[in-house]
Structures are given as C-alpha cells and as structure tokens.
Amino acid sequence: xxSVTQMEGxxxxxxxxxxxxxxxxxxxxxxxxxxxxxxPGEGLQLLLKATxxxxxxxxxxxxxxxxxxxxxxxxxKGSVQVSDxxxxxxxxxxxxxxxxxxxxxxxxxx
Amino acid sequence: xxxxxxxxxxKVTEKGKYVELRCDPISGHxxxxxxxxxxxxxxxxxxxxxxxxxxxxxxxPNDRFFAVRPEGSVSTLKIQRTExxxxxxxxxxxxxxxxxxxxxxxxxxPGTRLTVx
Numbered sequence: 106x107x108s109v110t111q112m113e114g115x116x117x118x119x120x121x122x123x124x125x126x127x128x129x130x131x132x133x134x135x136x137x138x139x140x141x142x143x144x145p146g147e148g149l150q151l152l153l154k155a156t157x158x159x160x161x162x163x164x165x166x167x168x169x170x171x172x173x174x175x176x177x178x179x180x181x182k183g184s185v186q187v188s189d190x191x192x193x194x195x196x197x198x199x200x201x202x203x204x205x206x207x208x209x210x211x212x213x214x215x
Numbered sequence: 216x217x218x219x220x221x222x223x224x225x226k227v228t229e230k231g232k233y234v235e236l237r238c239d240p241i242s243g244h245x246x247x248x249x250x251x252x253x254x255x256x257x258x259x260x261x262x263x264x265x266x267x268x269x270x271x272x273x274x275x276p277n278d279r280f281f282a283v284r285p286e287g288s289v290s291t292l293k294i295q296r297t298e299x300x301x302x303x304x305x306x307x308x309x310x311x312x313x314x315x316x317x318x319x320x321x322x323x324x325p326g327t328r329l330t331v332x
Contacts, residue, residue, distance in 0.1 A: 109257075147325070148306075148323045148325045149258070149308075149323040151320055154320070194257050194258075199260075201246070201265075201271060201319065203250075203258070203260065203319075203321060206257050207257050208255075208256070208257050
C-alpha cells in the first residue's frame with residue numbers, strides 16, 4: 106500500500122540555519138506529493154506541491170523536489186525564521202485522498 | 216472568503232454515546248474529505264464525497280462510523296456507541312474538484328477535538 110515516512114522530530118534550529126526535513130514514500134504509480142504545515146493553533150495549510158518527477162515545488166522560501174529514483178520529497182529552506190516554527194507533514198495523493206506522514210515538529214530559536 | 220468550518224470545536228462525550236460532527240466546506244467545492252488525527256500522528260483518511268455520494272469510504276474503521284452529505288454541501292460525520300479509542304481530532308477538508316492530479320488542493324478546517332470518557 107501507499108505510505109509516507111518522515112524524519113522524527115522535534116527539529117530544533119537557530120534562526121537563519123539551514124533546514125532539511127526528510128520524506129520518503131512508497132506508492133503505486135506516480136502520485137502527486139505535498140508538504141502541509143500546521144502552525145500553533147491553526148489548521149493544516151498547503152505549503153507546496155509537485156505533481157511529477159523532477160518537479161520542484163516552492164513557497165515562502167521552502168523548496169522540495171520530487172525524486173522518483175529515490176522516492177523522496179525532502180523539504181528544505183536556506184534560512185529559517187522563528188515564525189517557521191510549526192509541524193510539517195509530507196503527504197501523497199492516493200485515489201483522491203491524502204496519505205500523510207506522522208509529522209515533524211520544527212522549533213526555531215532566536 | 217470563508218474557509219472550511221467545523222462544529223463543534225470540542226466535544227466531550229461518554230463511552231457508548233452517539234455523536235455528530237459537522238463540516239461546512241468552502242462554497243462551490245464539490246469534493247469533501249474527512250480525516251482523523253490522533254495525538255502525534257498525521258491525519259488518516261476516513262471518507263471522501265464527490266457531490267452527494269461517498270466516492271471512497273475505505274478509511275472508515277468500522278460500521279459505527281457513518282457520514283452523509285445529503286445536499287452536496289454540508290457533511291455530518293456520525294459515530295455510534297463511541298469508544299475511548301475514538302478520541303482524536305476529526306478534520307474536514309474540501310477541494311474544488313476531487314481526483315485530478317495536481318488540482319487536488321485540499322483546504323482543511325480547524326477540526327473537532329473529540330474526547331470519549
């Protein structure tokens with residue numbers, strides 16, 4: 106079946122540090138891939154997406170590249186801010202529904 | 216514009232009771248999804264509606280769970296004979312069109328936190 110595996114958190118970084126959150130997936134066919142973010146006290150929001158191999162999704166300084174050969178969709182940001190503190194979820198679509206990873210909590214310290 | 220809304224925001228009930236959770240999708244969105252999120256986990260798919268019909272209910276854990284969307288807009292998730300293991304945050308999402316790769320951007324509501332004592 107389809108599944109998503111994310112690195113466990115929490116990830117604690119200082120402001121302006123480089124961020125990588127690893128995500129790998131198992132799926133039949135060629136799913137679309139997503140990163141969702143959940144800020145404290147708020148609902149899930151779509152951060153970025155990629156729909157086919159080698160696509161790069163980007164938003165708010167975050168990037169992720171759809172790597173079919175390694176079945177990965179790692180999230181990166183060159184310089185994190187305190188306001189990026191949140192829980193990040195990697196997800197893939199599965200016949201219209203999303204399959205999520207377990208989430209990675211990011212804490213950015215000033 | 217208005218996003219997805221869910222009521223109630225919190226629901227506390229006793230084991231064995233019946234509960235209903237409501238979701239109001241974004242106006243005009245034809246696809247509606249229910250997910251369940253346990254503490255420290257990602258959301259898990261329960262059921263997906265396209266219009267009034269349930270297109271995929273493969274995520275419902277057992278026959279105590281049922282959902283309806285009679286007019287293709289508001290949806291209600293119904294849980295009979297609640298158990299302590301049903302305690303979780305129940306999330307609703309909607310999208311403008313279900314199932315199209317790349318266009319399946321789902322907009323999530325704030326969730327209903329269900330606690331079964």
